[in-house]
Amino acid sequence: MSAIPGFMKGLGYTFKQMFEQKSTYDYPDKPLEMPERFRGIQYLDVDKCIVCLQCERICPTQCIDIQGKPNPAGKGKVLESFDINFEICILCDLCTEVCPTEAILMTNNYELSVYSRDELFKDMKWLSENDTKIRRGDA
C-alpha cells in the first residue's frame, strides 16, 4: 500500500512537533505586552482639548459625546463632559488622527471587561485617569 509512506511521514512530523517550543502565552498570569503602535483604549488630556468637535464628527460609529462651555479664563472653549461609549467604539483610531492638539491619544491597554454594561460608558474622569502606556510618536 502506497499509503504507508504517506501517512507515516505525517506521523513522523507530528512526533517531532512534540519536542518543539510551545507557542502559547501564559496570559493572564503573565501580562501580554502589545507593540508601540497598538490601538487600545483612549486617553484624554483635558487641558489640551479645544472642543473643536473633529473627533466627534469623524467617528464612524458616533460613539463620542462632547459638551463644551466657554472658557472662564480667556477665550475659546473648555470641556464640560466627554463620554465615549465603549459598546460601539471600534478602536479605529480616526479620532486621534484628526485631533489638532493631541488631546486624545490611544494607549496600549486593552482590558475592558466589566460586569455591567453601564460601566462601559466611560466619562472624562476615567479617560483622563487611563494614563499608562500612552502611545506617543507619530499618531
Added chain:
Amino acid sequence: MIDWLHQPMTFGTFVWMALFAVLLLVIVLGFVTYVIYFERKVIGWIQLRHGPTQVGPFGLLQTPADVLKLLLKEDIIPKLADKPLFILAPVLAFVPSFTVVAVIPFTDAIGFTDTNVALLIYIALSGITILGILLGGWASNNKYSLLGGMRSAAQMISYEIPLLLSVLGVIVMAGTMNLRGIVEYQQQMGVWFVVPQIIGFLIFLIAANAEMNRSPFDLPEAESELVAGYHTEYSGFRFAIFMLTEYVYMFAMSSLIVVLFLGGWLPPLQWVPGLQFLQAVPGIIWFLLKFVAVVFYWLWLRATMPRFKTELLMKFAWKVLLPVSLLNLVATALIKAMV
C-alpha cells in the same frame, strides 16, 4: 492468584478475588481518568501547546474536575425518548467493557481467569456494546442520534471480522486460545508474535482502532460533521458512562494487543544472550511499558490523521482488510503444516 483458580474455591479465596476485582475496577477507573489527561497533554504537545496546566499541579486534577462537573449536571431525558431503553443503553454499553478485562492476564501470576476460550469470550462480550450503542441511538428519538448509531453499528460489526481473523494466525501458531498459553508460547519461541505475524498485527491495530470508535474511524462521533452521533441526547452522568466505555475499551484492547502480539509480561530481546539481567525486572513493569507505548500510539494517531468517510470505511473493511487477513491465515496455516 492464578493458582487459586486451579484449587477448589474456599471462602478465603473468594473474598480475596472479590477484593482484587474491586481493586482492578479502581485501577481501571484511575487509568481512564489519567489517560484522558495524558491524551490532552500529548495532543497538546503535538499541537505546540501545553495541554491542561491550571487545575491542580501540572493540571493533574483536570479530569477529576471534569468528571465532577458531569456528575453534578442535571439528568435530562427527552420527553419522547423511549425511557427504559434510554436508561438501559449506557449500562449495556459499559458493562461488557469492564467484564472483558477479566480475561486478560497481566503477569504469569496475576490474572482473574484461566480459560481455554479467553479470546472467544473477549470478542463475544465486546459485541454486546454494539447493541448498547444502537439502542442509545434509537432511544434518543433524534435523527442525528439514529444516523450516528446506525453508522457506529455498521462500522463496529464490519471491523469485528478482520479483528478476529487477524488473531487466528496467532492462534494457529500457538495452538491454543488461552491467553496465558499464547504468552508462554512466545517465551518458547524466543520472539514475540509481532515478528512472524506482522500482517496480522497491522490488521489488528487498524481493526481495534475501528472497534474503539477512535480517530481516524470516529465517524459516529464526528464533531464537525454536523451529526453529533449517538450520544447527542445524553448529558451528565450517562454521557460520562459512554465516554467511560470508550476508554475502558482502550484499556482492554491495548492489553490484548500487548498480550497477543507484544509478548505480555516478557522482557524484550530474549534471544540476545547478554541481556539476561532484563529478566530481573518484574513482568508487570514490562507489561506496563508496552501498554503505555500502545496507548501512546492511539493518541498519536488521533492527533495526526483525518477522518475516513463512510463509503471508504466500509470498502476498506470488506475489500481490503478481510481478504488480507484471510490470506494471512491461509499462509500461516500452510507454513505451520509444512514446518
Added chain:
Amino acid sequence: MIRTEELTLNVGPQHPSTHGVLRLVVTLDGERITHVEPVVGYLHRGTEKLAEDLNFTQIIPYTDRMDYLAAMLNNYNLVHAVETLMGLEIPERAEYLRVITMELNRVASHLVWFGTYLLDIGALSPFLFAFNERETILNLFNELCGARLTYSYMRVGGVKWDAPEGWLEKVAQFVQRMRQKVDEFHTLVTGNEIFLSRMRGVGKYDAETALAFGLSGVNLRCTGVNYDIRKFKPYSIYDRFDFEVPLSEEGDCYARYMLRLEEIRQSLRIVEQAVAQIPDGPIMAKVPKMLRPPKGEVFTSIEGARGELGCHIVSDGKDRPYRIKFRRPSFVNLQILPKLAVGLSMSDFVAVLGAIDIVLGEVDG
C-alpha cells in the same frame, strides 16, 4: 418496494466548523443529499447602506469587517476605487507597502482556510500549525498598524503608517520560514491517503459551469481558466513583480487545495521581491482634507483572497458616496453549492463546502 421518506436536516446557523453563521436546509435520502438550500443573512450589517452616511475615510473601518480574514485587501478595494475616481497618483513607497501587506494578508487568509478545512475533514493538528504561522503575520501587522485583524491601514492617497525600524527584515525572515513550513504542511497532509481519498474527485465541475455561475479566484482557476486580475488587468504595481498564477485542470477539491497552497508560495515570492525593491519616500499623496470625488461612477476590482473583489461607487460630488456596492466573492461563490451538493454524502458535502472558502462576513456584508 420499501417506502422511504426523505429527511430534512437543518444544518443550523451555528456551525461546528468555523465558517460562520450559515444555515443550510439539507434534504437527505438515506445518506445522499437531494437538495440544499442555503439561507444567508444572519450576519448582514447593512454596510452598504451605512456607507451612504459616511465619508470615505470613515467607511474604511467598515470594510475591515466585511471579510475579516483579509482586511487589507478589503481596505485596498475601497481606496483603489476612490483613487481611480479621483485620478490620484500614489507615491512609490506607499504602493510597495500596500503590496507587501496585501500579499501577507493573502497568506494569512489561506492559512486560516487550510487549518479550518482540515479540521472539518477531521485532522486536529494542522489547524494549530497553520495558526502558529499566522500568529507571526498578525504580530507583524500589530507592529505596523496597531491592530491584529481589523487594520484600517490604507487611506485614500497612501497608507497611514510607515514601516517601523526592522520591520522589513522581520518580513524577510518570515518569508524564509514560511516557505519551509509550506513544505512541512505538504509532508503532513498531502501524502496522506485518507486525506486524498476524501478530496480527489469530490465536487468536480468544469469551466463552463464555473463561468456560468460567475465564480472567480481559485474556484475558477481550478478548472483551467487562467483569470487572475493581477495578471489580466494589473492594478497597483503588480506588473513589476515576477510571479506565476497556479492553474489546474481537475476542478475537484484536491485541485483547489493544491492551488491555494501554491498561491501561498507565489505570494511569498511577491513579498520577497517587494521587500528587496522598496524605495524610500513619502507614504501619503497630497490629498485634500475633505475628499470630494467628482460626479460619476466607477467599478474597479482586485484579486481578493477568495476571488474577484469589486467596488462600484456612484458619486454625486459630495464627500459621501451616493451609492456604494461591494462585489463580494464569497457571496457569488456560494451559489454553486446547491448544484455541487446533489448526490453527495454528508462527509463529501462538508469537504465541498470547505473548499469553496467562504467567509460569512463577506457573504452577508
